[in-house]
Amino acid sequence: MAKGLLRIETYKENSPIPFQDAKVTITPLSSALDPMAKIEVKTNEIGRTEEVELEAPPVKASQSPGTIPYSVANVRIESPGYRTVNILGTQILADRLSMQPVKMFPVEDAKQSDEITIEIPNVRLNSDLPAKIHEEELKPLDAQPGFVVLPEPVVPKFITIHMGTPNSSATDHKVMFKDYIKNVVCSEIYATWPENAIRANILCILSFTMNRIFTDWYKNKGKEFHITNSTAYDQYFVYGRNIYNNVSSLVDELFTNYVKRPGSKQPLLTQYCDGHDVTCPGWLSQWGSKDQADLGKTPMEILKYFYGNNLILGYAKKVDGVPESYPGIPLRKGSYGTRVRTIQEQINAISNVYPLIPKLTVDGIFGPLTEKSVKTFQQIFGLIPDGVVGLQTWYGLSSIYNDISKIVDLRDSADIDEISKLRSESFRNSDFFKTKKFIPPTISSLRGAVPTADYYD
DSSP: OEEEEEEEEEEETTSSOBOOSOEEEEEEGGGTTOGGGOEEEEOOTTSBOOOEEEEEOOGGGGSSTTSOOEEEEEEEEEOTTBOEEEEEEEEEETTOEEEEEEEEOBOOOTTSOSEEEEEOOOOGGGSOOOOOOOOOSSOOOOOOTTOOOOSSOEEOSEEEEESSOTTSOOOEEEEEHHHHHHHHHHHHSOTTSOHHHHHHHHHHHHHHHHHHHHTTTTGGGTOSOSEESOTTTSOOOOTTOOEEHHHHHHHHHHTTEEEEOTTOOSOOOOOEEOSSSSOOTTSEEHHHHHHHHHTTOOHHHHHHHHHOSOOEEEEOSEETTOSSOOOSSOBOTTOBSHHHHHHHHHHHHHHTTSTTSOOOOOSSBOOHHHHHHHHHHHHHTTSOOSSOBOHHHHHHHHHHHHHHHOOSOOOSHHHHHHHHHHOOHHHHTSSSOOEEEEOOSOOGGGGGGSOOEEEEO
């Protein structure tokens, strides 16, 4: 047997705040009846366990259909005053780091169940799931009343997934856009495939998702979600599953990209199938993309092989929920100016929660200390620790900073719910949230008749 790595990453509720000192018990499923096989670890000051080495089938098992190329383990996470979480079936691939995220919720009601159980099913390539129903690859852009078609694609901060077919009464989950893409990639294909095959599939999944969002496909049908996890209609999303470090890094690099037809502003609805149990001429074949990568094809060559040569790469200039888009030029030691001040301010805010990151003097000068803090941030969040603020690190800093400080305007009532969830017992005695009163500009003599609203700083 080969070896893979597993790391548990714990957070306080729906926040990016790390959860420290949780007891984690890992039980490889092949040894579930052997108490000696259990591995006990604890989460550290950034909410993570050490990387635990576990047996897994060799990489070769993932290079052709017919076998399950990963081992599985059950994970139990416990902490006094918090609900115990059981993850059943987290997956370990050879030569890959599997990262299992876990949200820790306090026990608030004596009648509330003390335990949460999440079952992770097989990857789509090992499952008997419905084949995709054919749709036109480009949608009409005549929005329904009350909806506005954007002039160009925008990467959203959040995406809402309906856990069933469009008309079913299923649960909805609201997650970060990048987390959704990472989840789908790990649920659809194997992280041990050639990198160019993974890149091609990421672009395919990104384009499909961006089409659903750009056209408001389900919103225009009166739905409250953006996409479903039904493979007959959309893509395979598995709530609570693990992701792999290489997939996470590639999505962080590619998440603003999509493919489209020349002359069209609409991301292409890049439909696909596995290419083994189901064939789909004119669409991407997942196994076929792996074969093309084995032949040395680039990601775009792979996509053109399936969707035709009239395909170009698009780029979303705006990322929602980020105060300033990536400037297009990496910031490094020797850089200076307002953008350096921005990242220094963000680093200082993040270091309040992740104290391993050294605080900085906000002077707009990218010196050795700023480089050191950037490297520490990159190490903690799985980025290449080169001390350079490129696209991945820029958006990584912005995303974590915004989630911690909540300075970005919240767009809908669901975002207010996120704040409510964050206001747990651990924050109630801190200065993390301060309620203030907003009074609209008005004539002073009439101020008493004007409605006011609380907000959080």
